[in-house]
Amino acid sequence: MTVGIVGAGITGLALSQYCRERGVDAVAYEASADPGGVIGSERVDGRVLEHGPQRTRLTPEIEALVDDCGLRSDLLVADTDLPLYVYADGRLRRVPFSPREFLSTDLLSTRGKLRLLAEPLTGGARDDETAADYFVRKFGTEAYHNLVEPLFGGIYGSDPAEMPGKYALRTVRKMERSGSLVWAAVNRRLEGKERQPPISFADGMVQLPRALYERNADRVELGTAVERIVPEGTGYRLETEAGGRTVDHVVVTVRADVAAGLLADVDAGSARALRRLYYNPLAYVHLVSEADPDGYGYQVRHDDPLHTLGVTWNASLFDRDGVYTCFLGGMENPGLVDRPADELGHIAAEEFETVMGASADVVNVTRHPRGIPAYDGSWTAMESVDLPEEITLASNYAGRMGVPARIREAKRLAERFAGADAANTAPVATTG
Numbered sequence: 001m002t003v004g005i006v007g008a009g010i011t012g013l014a015l016s017q018y019c020r021e022r023g024v025d026a027v028a029y030e031a032s033a034d035p036g037g038v039i040g041s042e043r044v045d046g047r048v049l050e051h052g053p054q055r056t057r058l059t060p061e062i063e064a065l066v067d068d069c070g071l072r073s074d075l076l077v078a079d080t081d082l083p084l085y086v087y088a089d090g091r092l093r094r095v096p097f098s099p100r101e102f103l104s105t106d107l108l109s110t111r112g113k114l115r116l117l118a119e120p121l122t123g124g125a126r127d128d129e130t131a132a133d134y135f136v137r138k139f140g141t142e143a144y145h146n147l148v149e150p151l152f153g154g155i156y157g158s159d160p161a162e163m164p165g166k167y168a169l170r171t172v173r174k175m176e177r178s179g180s181l182v183w184a185a186v187n188r189r190l191e192g193k194e195r196q197p198p199i200s201f202a203d204g205m206v207q208l209p210r211a212l213y214e215r216n217a218d219r220v221e222l223g224t225a226v227e228r229i230v231p232e233g234t235g236y237r238l239e240t241e242a243g244g245r246t247v248d249h250v251v252v253t254v255r256a257d258v259a260a261g262l263l264a265d266v267d268a269g270s271a272r273a274l275r276r277l278y279y280n281p282l283a284y285v286h287l288v289s290e291a292d293p294d295g296y297g298y299q300v301r302h303d304d305p306l307h308t309l310g311v312t313w314n315a316s317l318f319d320r321d322g323v324y325t326c327f328l329g330g331m332e333n334p335g336l337v338d339r340p341a342d343e344l345g346h347i348a349a350e351e352f353e354t355v356m357g358a359s360a361d362v363v364n365v366t367r368h369p370r371g372i373p374a375y376d377g378s379w380t381a382m383e384s385v386d387l388p389e390e391i392t393l394a395s396n397y398a399g400r401m402g403v404p405a406r407i408r409e410a411k412r413l414a415e416r417f418a419g420a421d422a423a424n425t426a427p428v429a430t431t432g
């Protein structure tokens, strides 16, 4: 079997690596001249700036890739006990991650804490409710506004009130199987799953995709956009400017609107549906400041009059020489991303000073009109996506977002392809 991979972001690169390890023939096409997709890091005046994920977690899969790629000496591991904050009512307030922190947190009143502890008595997720309905029902209004909305909504720059639970709560539904979310979270902590530390690399997150590319350069074609995916015989032809190649199975890792364009000849209805998926616009501003706090950073409570969604403290996480990354826009304020770069820089620096009490200089402003999947009502379009089984959508919008989840999916796919290869080449049993 030959697998054709469209895109060499972390999903496409990890899949190339896992296919190689399992002896599965695979080729990946990447439109850009550089591997890594949304993972991108650069040095400006000696400082590492992240243009995408600011960090990931040291999951067992990522740790194995780090070692396979010889990146151990460049690995930066942050302290798992660093605090995370929510900015609410004019102050940074620590998010509780342990029973002791829960008792002492000022993010919840005593009444709010008691309501949250009643969670095991509430019912499970329902298909017809939004993520907001669900969390309010489970934890109460106060915990929803002060914790869930800024933290859960903050991951996607989305408003949980606009996110259908059916799509947005897949992970939560798995946690529910143990009966209670609070109990599942405590269990995860006891089992050490929450202790997988935040990581990056000396030259930034991009070192992982670059190293994966180097190990698979013979099967990854950079600067080669796939223009169309066309049915051919029992397989599919990935058409590129130079010709392309026919493969047995296609894995599409590109954004939904790009996938829609590529798949129009395979299934026009699926292509139309994919085009409907909405992405939240996002801007980020890299700041340099002498503020010297300890922690991951903060998310801003939605009713607070700041434009900032949240700020990652790269300086504290990975000793990044005064670097802070401020995120703006999202579903709450999509038009903001269209404002001039210097205006966005000014907003980020001014609001940083309000929260941190320290001034900051702007070193970079980046705007993404289609920044991050919104997982909002437009996701009902996924019901109309019906592709042949030889075509797999493996991307944020079709599965879980985040580097660990993308790598896990790549591994599962390679295992599946290796299994299919083995089944096809197994000797046929004869009798007599």
Ligand SMILES: Cc1cc2nc3c(=O)[nH]c(=O)nc-3n(C[C@H](O)[C@H](O)[C@H](O)COP(=O)(O)OP(=O)(O)OC[C@H]3O[C@@H](n4cnc5c(N)ncnc54)[C@H](O)[C@@H]3O)c2cc1C
Pocket (backbone or CB within 6 Å): 006, 007, 008, 009, 010, 011, 012, 029, 030, 031, 032, 035, 036, 037, 038, 039, 051, 052, 053, 054, 055, 056, 057, 224, 225, 226, 227, 253, 254, 255, 258, 282, 371, 372, 394, 395, 396, 400, 401, 402, 403, 404, 406
């Ligand atoms: C701003 C931001 C912050 C994030 N923060 C975090 C974080 O802190 N931690 C975390 O774990 N995750 C984070 N994520 C999520 C994480 O980055 C993604 O889940 C993951 O990187 C997606 O990888 P991918 O390979 O699936 O997709 P992509 O990285 O989008 O890769 C798709 C690739 O396809 C290529 N392509 C497009 N069109 C074509 C074509 N026609 N032919 C060939 N190739 C094509 C693109 O150039 C790209 O390289 C963040 C994402 C964003 C956007």
